[in-house]
Amino acid sequence: METVSSGDPVAVVLAADPRAAAPLPDDVTGRTVDPADADADAFADAALSVVRDADGLDRVREHGGSVPVVASVDDPTGDVATAPGVDAVATTAEDLSATVRWVLARDGTVGAPPARTPSRIERLNAGATRLASVRSTEAAHRAVVAIADEVFPAHRCVVGVRDGEWVEPVAASADVPIEDCNRVRVGAESAETVVETDEPVIEPNPNGERPYDTLLGLPVGDDTVFQLVTAGPDGFDDDDRRLAGLLASHFEETLDRIRVDEALRTERDRLLALFSNVPDPAVAYDYADGEPIVHRVNDAFEETFGYDEATVVGECVDDYIVPEEEAAIEEAVELNERLRRGENVRREVTRTTVDGPRHFILHVVPIRLNEENVSGYAIYTDVTERREREATLRRQNERLDEFASIVSHDLRNPLAVAQGYVDLASDTGDPAHVAKAEEALERMDELVGDLLSLARQGRSVGETEPVSIGALARDAWEGVDTGGAELVIESDVTLDADLARTRELLENVFRNSVEHGSTGNRTESDDSVEHGSTSSRAEPDDSVEHGRDSADALTVRVGEASFRSDGGEGTGFFVEDDGRGLPEEGDRVFESGFTTDEGGTGLGLAIGRRIAEAHGWEARALTGESGGARFEFRTS
Structure with missing residues (x-):
């Protein structure tokens, strides 16, 4: 740092990077010292010291004696700012000058330090809180640019979104008209490199072809790019990169939340339309105290089960339609537990209707799968007639099997007997054998009559x-x-x-x-x-x-x-x-x-x-x- 006059107080700034030293008052001589090189001589004429990190603070404690300490940090609640021996904290470049002057001017009276401008991390945290209330993607684009302008006042911000072969600018800092931001082709520019590689990019601009000297690009999800641009060949320090990464993370979380919320709203709208128009009885429920509580029912539910919506809303649906048999109640309890866990349930059940017990395929659709649930839809598809048809077909098949068995066995016996007596009568001429054959044929006639009756x-x-x-x-x-x-x-x-x-x-x-x-x-x-x-x-x-x-x-x-x-x-x-x-x-x-x-x-x-x-x-x-x-x- 430049020395103004030999009679000015000296402030020793502990910083490995000379750029990390913030402006001091005009009447204070600043001297930047790498913490690794700091020794007693470095603090011999120091009126105070400015530290940026724990290494600098350790060197002051070791070699600085009783020299006052000002912590120039982003987080006023961090370890350095709250460490013993720190006299004052400055969180912005603007604050540092006033804080140094206040420390030097103290005459032993403990007074209040100058009003502090919120640090960049505080501004970032406040911005993240605002992001949490954003409900649309477009609003999130605008909000993150506004936050970037607060956290990085020396830089400019642009948000781009991939659209096919191009990354289109969708939001920019207030003093950067969006129409002045050019779209770039995928694979040709740094923005697309960020999208395709999912890695941050810091790109210098040595040829001066663009209106900035350095670009910092960060991927946000699969198709969005968060960019900071600034003047100067080395425009971004470690704090810039760290804070930009934090802001990009908050931005990505916000976009993910918005996408999930939009998908849920779409699904709810679809289910609501299905709920209103489905011909099967349907219930919208809210899960409370281990039971599905009716939120609403459709017309088919009212017609099938005989309860209007005003009667069952706010009540447990099981109390109205589950049969009173112990097995049915236990089954309903087990289904409710699966529902609470967020399982998609499909099972054949028996429920009590205005026409008595009937069989249904119960399809329960929770709002969210595989997690604790609070609401969903239950649809009842009546399969009673199908069950009856299946039972009828099963009985018909059984009768067919019986019929085939009797025909193949019982009819053959009297037929064989009759054939035997006919052969004997033919061989011997004895009419008694003919009478026996007639008896066997009568027996066959009786069997045929019974079989026809059984079939009917x-x-x-x-x-x-x-x-x-x-x-x-x-x-x-x-x-x-x-x-x-x-x-x-x-x-x-x-x-x-x-x-x-x-x-x-x-x-x-x-x-x-x-x-x-x-x-x-x-x-x-x-x-x-x-x-x-x-x-x-x-x-x-x-x-x-x-x-x-x-x-x-x-x-x-x-x-x-x-x-x-x-x-x-x-x-x-x-x-x-x-x-x-x-x-x-x-x-x-x-x-x-x-x-x-x-x-x-x-x-x-x-x-x-x-x-x-x-x-x-x-x-x-x-x-x-x-x-x-x-x-x-x-x-x-």
Whole structure:
């Protein structure tokens, strides 16, 4: 530094770079000393010292004795500014001169130092706070240039954005008209080098072709460049580069935040449009206290579940539409926990609607994936009819398998028997063999009839009407060869049913009881009980062969049945006999083809079950109070 007069006080400035020394008062002689070279001689005539960093402060403490110390730093709260022995702090070049004069003028009275201009780091921090409130990219461009003008008053700032093959200037310092800033082609200039390499660039301008001497370019994200330009071949020191890097980081964070916010707004707008127009029931929710609280619902939700928006807003949606069963409640709790974690949920669920329980695909869309969530959308797609179609198709396939099995096995046996007796009759001429062949063919005709009936029962029931089970049972009883058996109507029950098919159900159950329920003697094995035949044995001398004995009359009772289970209470009707009861494999009596009688088809009760299922009823077989067979049909 230049010495004004030999009588002026001397200020020793500890700085490795002579450019780091700020202007001193005109009547103070400044001497710049590299901290590495500072010794006692350097401070021999010093009236005070100016330090920029910890190295300079250490040298003053070691060699400067009691010389006053002024810290010339950007951060007034940093380690150097707050270190013991520092008499005053100056954070700007403008402040340093006044602070030095104040220190030299002290007469032992501790007075207030001169008002301090905010340091560059303080101005940068204040600017970063302003950036946090910016809501658009264009506003961020303008704001960062204004901050740069405050932090770097000796430099000029330009922000450029890559647009295809060019980097276009979009904002510049107040005294640099944007129209005077030239765009540059990618790959040809320093700005593009910054964009392509993602590295800072400091470029001298030795040829004087541009209106600056030095450019400092910093990448901001993938497509933006933050540039400082200044006069002089060495226009940027370490502090400039450090502060420029900090400002560029704040700028990048701001642009990233704006992009995320804009994407979220776009997504919210899209979801809101979808929410309003989607034909499926939808709920907008806010997650609070472990529960999805309704924010709004669409028209389809109101129509499907029967609750208007005013009723459910502010309430937990689960309280209104989740069934009361424990399993459904536990499932809802588990889904809510996944929702809280920000998972995208898609699952088939059952929910209570105005039409009763129905099946839905629940698709929950959180606003933010894979992080703690506070809001989102839930969409319910009704798949009840699809489930019913799948169940119908599954039953049809099962019936087809049963049909194929019976056709391939049961029909072949009587056909083979008939063929054998025909061959014997042809070989021997004995007409008795022809009679046996006719019996086998009759057996085939019976099987074909039962198979056709079984196939028909898979279809939906026809038109239903109120039906008295007591009256219908009497009609069905007349259509069965009951021998000496007796029908007792204990109680009557009226239900909606397809009259013709319900009568067929009763006929099959009655026939099963009459043919296989008697406790009388049998000409064949005592355990040849068939629960399934639909054959009508009309011959009067056939009763012993099929389990009936006129001396031991069978009683068949019909009446109303009550049910109680985990699924709740219900009603229906029963058919119960006082005969031999169910075979050991009683749980199989409704299976098609199951029989314990070599002459039975095993299809009668299977047909009855199919008719019941077509009505939506539940059929079950159990042992009655007297030990006979009891068949119950739950209709509600």
